[in-house]
Amino acid sequence: MTGLDRPARARVRIDVEAAGRVVAPLWPVGSFIAVNPLEGLLDVGFEAATAQARHWLGARCFPDPHWLRAAHRAGRITDADLRASVLARQPHLDDHEVTARLGELLDLPSGPAAPGPAESTSAARPDRDLAVTIDALVAAWCAAFTDDGSIAWPMPGRREGLYLAWRQLAPHDPALRHLVGRRARATLRHLPEHPEDAIAEALDQLGVPPESHRDEMRRHLCRLPGWAGYARWSEQWAPPDEPAPRLSLVDLVAVRLVLERIAAATAAAGSPAEARGRGTPPPVNASGEDAVLWLDAFERHYRDELLTRLSRPAPTAARRRPLAQLVCCIDARSEGLRRHLEAAGDHETFGFAGFFGMAIWFRALGDPRPRAQCPVLVTPQVTVEERPLPGHEQTAQRRRARAGTASAARAAVHAAKTGPGGAFALAEATGWLSGPVAAARTLRPRRQARAEHRTDLRTAPTVDATSDGFGFTLDEQVLYAETALVTMGLTGSFAPLVVLCGHRGHTTNNPHAAALDCGACGGNPGGPNARVAAAIFNRAEVRAGLHERGITIPTSTWFLAAEHDTTTDTVVILDRHTVPPQHAGAVAALDAALAEAGDRLATERVRALPGANLGNPARHAATRAHDWAEVQPEWALARNAALIVGPRSMTAGLDLACRTFLHSYDDAVDPDGTALETILTAPMVVAQWINAQYYFSTVDPDVFGAGDKTLHNPVGGIGVLVGGGGDLRAGLPRQSVFDGDQPYHEPMRLLTVVQAPLERIAAVIDRNGILGHLFDGGWVTLAARADPAAPWQLRQGDGTWVPWQPAARTAHHLEVPA
């Protein structure tokens, strides 16, 4: 076969890109981003997407039937819920037929059994062992290609891409020689120069008809969804200056297809190959209606409870000016902090995406590379640098030097570990030192952490535009400040202290540490964004600009930055040295209230942690944070279930058990719906990704989850393997969603609750396709009311609204077969 012309190569690339949509992009684990594993299939709707995932990935996409039945026995799903779910789907059924359908639901398994791993492709189809062998080989080449320097001898030719680098080396790979045999080695030496040509040639020789090319490519990518996901990230999301080599889907498909083609030729020994890629069309309704009904009933039960609680009369708002206003991230863990802080004194709280509207690259002092501190949906345009305050330059210099020394020492140890024989010499020379440090970390984790803590240093972010390219212009600062205030509905009645409280997790020896940090800050701690935002809000020029736009912040108001450690439930006020003396008393009072709120939250939260010591919850939480053997430092966002968009009066005084994302919104200051549009198209999309990540990691931890933490093996600084090789693991570790053998996370699709005029909501949805996909495709349920006096309405798949009516509770349960 001669090579393709350029238009044909372009078509191959588009085919591969389309085939790859069945896997989600996989962010490097160091900046872990929760993502809907089926986000590439968003536009086909939840049921069709799960059917495709079942077909291509062999994935289970619905909660375990036994777990659902246990929920039914426990009253978490009632017969009334199931009945309402059946009627919502089949409104024409009469009462007798509905009862019969309920009997079927309780008798039958609630979903089809998982079909197992994705069907072996083409040549490997007769021999699953061969497919597994090829998977292992390709995965090993991917790991070598993407290595970030952790191996001493990097793969040559990586700049040319995986296929070309592999093409040069493949004829010399002993494992490949064993696989393809002596006769086929010549084929490896004469592979096409272009990966597109290699793909086309292999498809041709395997007898795959053109109409099945995408399916065949998809099958190959689904053999290694982790590496395919990393390739999607490399191609679509990686920053332009990403130092790691770019893995591409085309290269990945080319390498795997070529290997199967050669292996098939070897195995067939001259017999004609079966036509590939025919048959096995994706089943139309493979997800099973029963599974959908059970899931819907489970979600309905939670929805009815939540909307019932949100329907109670709102508590009377205090008329006097609060001592402080705390703006927290919408993260579900903030709900607990807000609830306890409000109970601890005269404080008002708000919810806003934890990057506070500051989409920035932030370069911390001594950090060689800036970090993208914003949702991944945004590309930051501004870089902010942390610099020492006047008088602290020498301290800063010492810290830089210390960081440089530590970095050099790590590099030296790393080189010794990876060099031939060096590991043995290193163990002999430094093993005596490592032992006591390891023992200290294990036996006294908190004390060891304190010993390793850095000294204090006064710095500030360079928010103002500088001649060396850092910072914002004044107009940008005013614009971002206004957007943040209007979006959260905080445009007046400012308290003496307004606290912008970011958040972070705290864990030791955990590749998935970023999963505990702020998703709105790109999987980073939120402190830098809070510092930048507070500095901007405190500038007189910014306040003057805001005043011109109708927002007046009194001179008696000071904006503070803070950071909530969600693992220990401590809140630290940042840049305390910038607070004017007249606010010292208020800050001290706030400190005390935050400490009290943190203690109460820790007490509440620690109870749910496996193996918790309830005697001293705060101390126990800190110990878990610093213990390098702890695999469950906190539950993070497990059990997240809903996003509530509206004023705090909707939820004040309710214990929502850290299950809800709370975004403040006041429709009175958003007449054209711009703020609502921002909330639904950004924070809600991120919340849905988080929700879907937890959902799928729970319903099929083998396909969508990252596996057991105790078996994790970090690879190339980009992800983890389970054991010594195989596919890169996406999703959340098992310990993040399971308590022992049972799911801790309750898998349900996101419920979004909005208080705003319905026609405004509908207009926002109509002009944003992403929202149509989410609400009308069954990914997110939308409940809304125009005002507190109006009844809740539920949006239907056709865009209409129907009044919400809770499923009638019935005490009588039908008999459940054992």
Added chain:
Amino acid sequence: MNPTGLTPMTRIEVVVAGEDLPALRDVFNAAGATGYTSIANVSGVGHHGFHQGRLAFNARDALTLVITVVPDESADTVLAGVQHLLADRPGVMFVSDTYVSRPEYFR
């Protein structure tokens, strides 16, 4: 008409969602296009109604207009790739003749 001293080329304009930009860039690269102009957050009315372009914190789902100019001999590659992309993705493509004063910039 061939304006004096100018070189004929093909101008291709494509409107796609932000998430399809990488695939589009891939097509341009495959064709050997030496550059393109990208205008983010474009709004407009299409056969699905009004499309919002102004999203404060979501560049991925906003629409983007991408313009490239290529020699006529490279146009087929771009057209084949974009047509293939738009076969099952939302977006539109406009193709027109154009003239440039510095042809070496586009080869």
